[in-house]
Amino acid sequence: MKHLFFGGIHPNDRKELSAGSDLVADLKPAQVTISMSQHIGVPCQPLVAVGDLVKKGQKIGDGEGLCVPVHASVSGKVIAVEKRRHPGGNEVMAVVIENDYQDTQDTTMVPYGDYSNLENDEIISIIREAGIVGMGGATFSTNIKVSSSENKVDTVIANACECEPYITADDVLLRTHPEHVLEGMKIIRQVLKPERMVLAVEDNKKDAIKILKDKIDKEEGIELSVLPTRYPQGAEKQLIQAVTGREVESGQLPASVGCAVFNAATFAAVYKAVCLGQPVTERIVTVTGEGVKNPGNYAAPIGISFAELVDKSGGLTDDVWKVISGGPMMGTAQKDLEASIVKGTNSILCLSQAQNGETENPVCIRCGKCLTVCPMRLEPLYMYCYEKAEDVAGLEQKHVLDCIECGCCAYACPGKLPLVESFRNGKRMVREGQNK
Ligand code: SF4
Numbered sequence: 001m002k003h004l005f006f007g008g009i010h011p012n013d014r015k016e017l018s019a020g021s022d023l024v025a026d027l028k029p030a031q032v033t034i035s036m037s038q039h040i041g042v043p044c045q046p047l048v049a050v051g052d053l054v055k056k057g058q059k060i061g062d063g064e065g066l067c068v069p070v071h072a073s074v075s076g077k078v079i080a081v082e083k084r085r086h087p088g089g090n091e092v093m094a095v096v097i098e099n100d101y102q103d104t105q106d107t108t109m110v111p112y113g114d115y116s117n118l119e120n121d122e123i124i125s126i127i128r129e130a131g132i133v134g135m136g137g138a139t140f141s142t143n144i145k146v147s148s149s150e151n152k153v154d155t156v157i158a159n160a161c162e163c164e165p166y167i168t169a170d171d172v173l174l175r176t177h178p179e180h181v182l183e184g185m186k187i188i189r190q191v192l193k194p195e196r197m198v199l200a201v202e203d204n205k206k207d208a209i210k211i212l213k214d215k216i217d218k219e220e221g222i223e224l225s226v227l228p229t230r231y232p233q234g235a236e237k238q239l240i241q242a243v244t245g246r247e248v249e250s251g252q253l254p255a256s257v258g259c260a261v262f263n264a265a266t267f268a269a270v271y272k273a274v275c276l277g278q279p280v281t282e283r284i285v286t287v288t289g290e291g292v293k294n295p296g297n298y299a300a301p302i303g304i305s306f307a308e309l310v311d312k313s314g315g316l317t318d319d320v321w322k323v324i325s326g327g328p329m330m331g332t333a334q335k336d337l338e339a340s341i342v343k344g345t346n347s348i349l350c351l352s353q354a355q356n357g358e359t360e361n362p363v364c365i366r367c368g369k370c371l372t373v374c375p376m377r378l379e380p381l382y383m384y385c386y387e388k389a390e391d392v393a394g395l396e397q398k399h400v401l402d403c404i405e406c407g408c409c410a411y412a413c414p415g416k417l418p419l420v421e422s423f424r425n426g427k428r429m430v431r432e433g434q435n436k
């Protein structure tokens with residue numbers, strides 16, 4: 001049975017721009033820039049120095065605490081260890097490797113074709129050593145999510161909704177390598193032993209659904225849940241409600257209602273780590289939008305530059321307006337194409353002037369539309385006023401910290417108010433107040 005979450009919107013998804021393209025693999029960048037900050041938590045410390053020779057898959061950064069390692073995505077020579085532009089907009093420590101085109105493989109990680117005899121701790125350790133994080137963009141460390149879900153969940157959901165407009169990275173993964181996702185689900189099922197294992201996908205991915213139906217018919221104990229397309233269905237709390245009918249309360253985690261959610265690409269990464277002994281050295285990236293000449297999907301080495309992927313897609317159009325890392329609703333605008341791909345980069349979106357919806361004098365006309373679309377049942381218009389007035393108590397009272405920055409309110413707002421930017425700032429103000 002399917003359930004509805006409150007609010008949400010139905011934007012024109014524009015997925016047709018890249019959905020039909022094949023997955024382009026075997027990219028050979030001349031150099032890669034591997035960021036030491038690719039997950040939520042403590043950044044890695046570089047384990048290599050300028051002049052070192054590295055193999056593909058070799059661990060080149062790691063750290064203590066809430067940290068997972070990063071690995072070289074090509075073999076070659078380290079030519080710089082310095083701060084470089086991150087897709088998030090800041091400058092962070094990175095290791096730059098010049099490709100020797102030899103593809104020499106590191107063999108530290110052991111492949112377990114048959115993982116059935118592995119203990120939970122061993123699987124969780126493999127997941128950590130492979131540097132797996134939430135590949136849908138959340139980038140929370142997967143080993144922590146799995147270990148903190150042990151003995152607490154009865155439902156595990158593979159999130160293949162990919163509800164943000166334009167992006168087709170998970171779609172192409174499901175079409176080209178569904179068995180990777182399903183095998184990863186079976187590995188996590190072995191650890192968490194849930195009663196339900198659900199692969200959730202939105203009904204706009206017709207080809208992927210057809211392929212999955214054929215595959216899942218042959219699997220025992222994995223359900224396919226085809227959900228009506230609606231943004232932000234892929235947000236964790238909304239997806240749990242859509243699949244199970246359970247509501248995760250404010251400030252609570254999915255485990256509080258017996259659920260754990262992992263992105264489909266995260267399951268594929270778990271399969272590659274456990275069965276093939278491969279750490280995360282590449283991810284699927286959609287390069288799309290009206291502002292790029294030939295949209296497509298790429299199996300991109302971690303650390304390849306935005307500029308190189310855009311170039312492979314025919315380059316920017318003359319009327320390009322904005323380049324975004326991620327989707328149009330939750331992505332981060334880029335100053336230029338200098339940043340490089342990190343594990344959480346699912347898309348490079350290039351919008352043209354025709355998509356420029358900004359206005360010089362945004363004004364609230366008190367229409368109330370933002371109230372009807374907010375999936376968290378917040379009151380965006382009041383939160384906006386409190387943020388403008390720097391009223392931290394008012395922001396707290398309106399639960400600004402519950403805002404998932406989905407952008408539904410901004411999409412629906414006829415006054416074109418910069419609501420999401422305002423709430424990001426409002427959340428920062430509240431957190432600073434709490435820290436004091
Ligand atoms: S951005 Fe925040 S306030 Fe706006 S709709 Fe999404 S959750 Fe609600």
Ligand code: SF4
Nearest residue numbers: 364365368370413415
């Ligand atoms: S949708 Fe925009 S204009 Fe309408 S009440 Fe909300 S903030 Fe104001």
